[in-house]
Amino acid sequence: MSSLTPVKQVLVRELIGESLREARTDQGRTLREVSKAARVSLGYLSEVERGQKEASSELLASICGALDLPLSVVLNVTSEKMAAVERVDNRVTPLPHVRAMAQAA
Numbered sequence: 001m002s003s004l005t006p007v008k009q010v011l012v013r014e015l016i017g018e019s020l021r022e023a024r025t026d027q028g029r030t031l032r033e034v035s036k037a038a039r040v041s042l043g044y045l046s047e048v049e050r051g052q053k054e055a056s057s058e059l060l061a062s063i064c065g066a067l068d069l070p071l072s073v074v075l076n077v078t079s080e081k082m083a084a085v086e087r088v089d090n091r092v093t094p095l096p097h098v099r100a101m102a103q104a105a
Helices: 012-026 031-038 042-049 057-066 071-089 095-104
Strands: none
Touching: 012 042, 012 057, 012 071, 031 042, 031 057, 042 057, 057 071
């Protein structure tokens, strides 16, 4: 009898936070610098980066503005990370199959 290991659910807020943190550290900037520029509390920005808080679209836009990074880039990077996790976990039907099913309906 085989036992399946439960798959750890990855939350979008965690991947968004990871993407924001990577962008900030790649720029060599501190949480304090970005929080001040984004007009967001340092603690809240830290929680967003750690995936503990789910930021509103307005807050994400403000953080991205402070990082001089389009929100679309952050969302695209996040989408790619989620797709990679799903491929590894074999949890999704490949996109071409989804499109084919949609066209057949």
